[in-house]
Amino acid sequence: MRARKSGWVGVWFDLARTTARASGKINRAAGKATAKRAGPALRKAATQMLTGVATPTPPPATRGGGRWEVGRWGLGPMAMRRYRLYLPPGVRRPLPLVVLLHGCGQDSASFAATTRAAANARAGGYAVLLPEQASEANPNRCWNWFGREPVVAMEAAILKAIVEHVCDVHRLRADRVFALGLSAGGAMALTLALRYPGLFAAVGTHSGAVPHSASSALQAGHAMRGRRSPEIAGLRQRLGGRRLPPLIVIHGDVDRSVASANAEESVALWLGLMAPVVASAGISRTARRGARHPYAVTDWKRDRRAYVRMVRVAGLGHAWSGGAAKQAFSDPRGPDALKLFWRFFEACVA
Template sequence: MSRRVRPSPLLRAIERATTAMTRRALRAGADAAGKAAARGVEAMSAPYRLPVSAGDWIPGQAIGPAGLRRFRLFRPADVRSSDRLPLLVMLHGCGQNAAAFARSTRMDRLAARERFLVLYPEQDLAANPQGCWNWYDTRSHRAEAEAATLIAAIDQACLLYPVDRDAVAVAGLSAGASMAALLAVRWPERFCAVAMHAGVAPGAANSAAGVLAAMRGRSLPPTAVERGNRPPLLVIHGSEDRVVSVRNAHAAAEQWAAA
């Protein structure tokens, strides 16, 4: 019969110290994670702090099938009511809002120089807690409702500001890119061009359950799609992207070519 060996007082002291250190580290990690999450929520809900440039930032909101969505419109300086300017719709990615997307892209500076309008719609955190556009939820038609609400925002901008309706383009990043593609497929006559940066083509996922597989390139959209006119497509994708597989970029180009 084996005899149980009692740990020495020194070993017990080391174990107690190690346990205490581990608990403190876990508490510190939890506190840090909680503070980071709080900072993220604060950033998402903070008032607009948009960059100052040669033009005006005009707040607005549109109501559509998905409810109310806020937006900001950048208008270059000295625009007259008789002008007709191109409009670029910019759709942010997850974890961003319109102000953060404007700051990071600096599209207002280009718009001020080249004289076009920029519309920055913003996802409502009640519709998606991460601030993502619900591009994937086509099975429940939630994606179509959100896309129709974005169309309502574009219509409002065209009605209130000097927009050339034949020169409206849409661009997006990540979830915004996927929503931009969905808009272009559902309303191709409304856009003269579409740009996707690290996005997923329509049809790769139809519910929240399929999003991860689609992003990783394991669930690609069908190439055989309904033929018809689609606006010209620009695809931008980093070859080392570890969040959205570059296979999605090729799939989007192939889908457009097939159409």
């Protein structure tokens, strides 16, 4: 009788699949008849293997104006992370800041390309900060949203330090900081909000697992399959009466890496931590832009404005909705996720 595979093994296989494909490309390229044809394929596949980035991308350029800056910051020499910061052109007043946390198999350059960060920031009039996970901290470049408490706490503290540093140096609006991320980055964005709720005006997660639901790889796999829930009592005690920032969740309904049940769990977590304040019942509507995937929006209101929003995108897998073509974990056919996030964020502080 064949042994049954544990569910979490399949989850990690899905997320690591691009690395396996890269390895296959190396083998195929090595077998080609001419070195001239094999060279580019080998170089690309080798870069994928060495960097842990599924689609290595050149540093973002400033074709539309503004400027990109690269820096390193953290809690000391042994706890530093690289980051990219985009500042749009022609703005004199202090800007809001959107913190974008990439997913596994990505870095700041590839995620900037996937989300069209610079173009959206110019249109919205905000700065964009993209911290970058070090391969030394996680071989797959995943943010450590689960694990032993000291590991998760350190990861969150490093990101908080980067945000505060950037706001201070560039005179950005510390009262208008928003955090969001994809997959592991989405789970990390919500982890940040649960640890430092006063730091953010609103937060969001795209295709992310529900935070504070796992302390091991096995548990994380179950959480990603939608089989674990966070302990609300412990989180309520940690918050100590502090108010959580508004939340927006975006998830595809055919995501096979992180089950869409995680979107529901994240919403339930936020609504549960709002007690004794009660949000109004969810109000739903549907929308579609041309030939793009349709999506459904459900709002839970507090003080007559949306406080928690869930966006379900039909036909979207484990990918950034409306992302750039030829990028891993990106689906150009979906509605533009960063625009959806920004509309919600703007409404939260209007």
